[in-house]
Each structure stands twice: as structure tokens, then as C-alpha cells.
Amino acid sequence: MRLPEGMQIQRIDLDGPLRDVYDAYHAATAHRPGPAFSFPHYSWLLRRGGSGDRVEAWAVMDGDRVAGACGLQFPLLDNTHLTEVFEGFTHPDFRRRGVARALFDHARRRTLAEGRRLVVGETETGGIGAAFIAAMGGEAVLSEARRTLDLRKADWATLEGMLPDVPGYYLEGFTGPAPEELLTDLATLIGGMNDAPRGADIEGLFVDAGRMREFEESVVPSGQESYVMIARRAADDAPAGYTRIYLDAARDDGWARQADTVVLAEHRGHRLGLLLKLANLLWVHESEPHLERVITWNATSNRHMLAINEAMGFELLDEWFTWQVAA
Numbered sequence: 001m002r003l004p005e006g007m008q009i010q011r012i013d014l015d016g017p018l019r020d021v022y023d024a025y026h027a028a029t030a031h032r033p034g035p036a037f038s039f040p041h042y043s044w045l046l047r048r049g050g051s052g053d054r055v056e057a058w059a060v061m062d063g064d065r066v067a068g069a070c071g072l073q074f075p076l077l078d079n080t081h082l083t084e085v086f087e088g089f090t091h092p093d094f095r096r097r098g099v100a101r102a103l104f105d106h107a108r109r110r111t112l113a114e115g116r117r118l119v120v121g122e123t124e125t126g127g128i129g130a131a132f133i134a135a136m137g138g139e140a141v142l143s144e145a146r147r148t149l150d151l152r153k154a155d156w157a158t159l160e161g162m163l164p165d166v167p168g169y170y171l172e173g174f175t176g177p178a179p180e181e182l183l184t185d186l187a188t189l190i191g192g193m194n195d196a197p198r199g200a201d202i203e204g205l206f207v208d209a210g211r212m213r214e215f216e217e218s219v220v221p222s223g224q225e226s227y228v229m230i231a232r233r234a235a236d237d238a239p240a241g242y243t244r245i246y247l248d249a250a251r252d253d254g255w256a257r258q259a260d261t262v263v264l265a266e267h268r269g270h271r272l273g274l275l276l277k278l279a280n281l282l283w284v285h286e287s288e289p290h291l292e293r294v295i296t297w298n299a300t301s302n303r304h305m306l307a308i309n310e311a312m313g314f315e316l317l318d319e320w321f322t323w324q325v326a327a
């Protein structure tokens, strides 16, 4: 199917201002519950090419108006057989005219041109995004859910009382980019995320200290700050677990975003997951009293993580899925 007269696909200049793309993206996704990307965060997402990925972004232009756009991420250190489509959208004024289909077909062509065979991405279940992906022949390979906790209504005394006593382990926290001496341990810890559920044709991440350094150095340019908590075994200081919460550096939205939580296999079963998540949340709440809500994102099959979230009082916000389609 061809694009309507006057519209064309164009590569987005990622060194350019990106404001028009962001405004169109914002209009297309304003209906979504949960936190929205700030302009600095969205720009960083489109541009980020470090930390083991190369990125390009494409728009459908109608004259000088952005009708739709998407980012394409080409992993270089793992998953070299796939392309990830991210933050795809069509502006509400241009819907049902084949804009997203044209971008999707282009993503497939770019994937094949890069010698890759699979296109993957994420969208809400049950909405227009899901209908679109089904029409593109996409297959759901992982179901996920977002949950939120209202920090204004949380019972902090109860949460503090839930902190488990875990003998033989201690916690250590940091904000800002991780110091050099932590990078190897952090890489080991993030590697533990590869035990979390993912689609069968999607490989785990390859993480080493170099990738970790790029990742840590990208937090501030993304317009965010983060609070990280690490658990170590007291006997030998071995890294055992990790959790991270992000917030917007501008502190003008009330959202905290829970990112990865991991306990390495040999340290599981001691309630370190609950300890890490709770201790980090209590620290963030005390340090950043303006925060109103925290959002977390998990595979629905990840029952251990879900049990922790539910014990902490997180409530279901919406459901998403990871999809894939052959290029």
C-alpha cells in the first residue's frame, strides 16, 4: 500500500531539534495512563546509540508536518538477528491512512538490509496498537503488566515493618553514575536479568563493564536521576542483588520509575528481592518527598517478582505484550 499523495518517509536527523517529532508523539500517546516521557527523555531515547546498540529514527512527513514516526534499534553485542521498533506512533490527524503500515514496511526493509531477520517491539494489549500489530502479522511472545503504587496513600509504617531481616547480607546504595570500581559487579548483577522471562527468539543481554559504563554515563543525559541499591554477601562482599528507581531530573512530574530488580541465582530464597525493593523505595521516598507514584513493569509469568510487588501494595495499571514478526 502506498502512502497518500504528498507524504513521504524520511530519516530523522537525530542531531536536529526533534521538537516537532516529540510534539506529534505526545499528541499520539496522550491517552496512555502512567508517566509520559519528558522532551529530554524522549530525545535521548531516539538518539541513544551507545551501550551496545545503534539507533536510527524515521518519520512520515506530510509537507513539514510529522504524520508519524518510529525508532529502530539495532543491537550490536547480542540479538544481532533482530531490530527493535520503539515508540512508533501516528499523529491523531493522520490515522487510518497507512502511515504506520508504511513505517512498519520500512522497518522490515531496514531489518533485511542490515542482515537481520526479526522485528520486535511492545504495545498495549487490547488497544489500537494491538490491532495494528495483529494486522502486520505480529505474534505476541511475552505478556507484561504495569503496576503502580500511590506513595501519597502508602502506609509507610507498615512498609517499614515489612523490611525482612536477611542475615549474612548487607545493602549499599548510590545515586548518580556508578563509580568505576562498581562497574564489574554491576555488570554481573545486570547479567542476572537474563533469567527473567523473554520471548523465545530473543537472546539475553551481553553485559560487561564497558557496556555498564556507557549505560551509567547515559542516565544524566537522559534527563533522569536514579537511586540504586545493591545487596552483598557479608562473608566475601560478593554482589548478590540489585534494584534501581529512576526519576525525572527536572522533578516536575510526580513519577518514580522502578527499573530492573535482580537477585543472582545462588542468593535467591532469602527475601533479598523484597529487602532491596523496599529499602530502595523507603530511601527514595525520604529523599524525594515530591514523588507521588511509582510504576513497575513485569512479565506476567514472573510470579516471584509479582508476589513482592503485590505485598508492597502495587495495583494493576494496564497490560502490554512483546510482539515479533519475521522481516
Ligand SMILES: CC(C)(COP(=O)(O)OP(=O)(O)OC[C@H]1O[C@@H](n2cnc3c(N)ncnc32)[C@H](O)[C@@H]1OP(=O)(O)O)[C@@H](O)C(=O)NCCC(=O)NCCS
Residues within 6 Å of the ligand: 028, 029, 068, 087, 088, 089, 090, 091, 094, 095, 096, 097, 098, 099, 100, 101, 102, 121, 122, 123, 124, 128, 129, 130, 131, 132, 133, 135
Ligand atoms: C497504532 C497506530 C500506530 C496505527 O497508526 P495508523 O497510521 O492509523 O495505522 P495504519 O493506517 O497504517 O493502519 C494499518 C492497519 O492497522 C490496523 N488498525 C490501525 N488502526 C486501527 C484501529 N483504530 N482499529 C482497528 N484496526 C486498526 C488496520 O488493520 C489497518 O489497516 P486498514 O486501515 O487497511 O484496515 C496509531 O493508532 C497510534 O499512534 N496509536 C498510539 C501509539 C501506539 O499504540 N503505537 C503502537 C506501537 S506498536
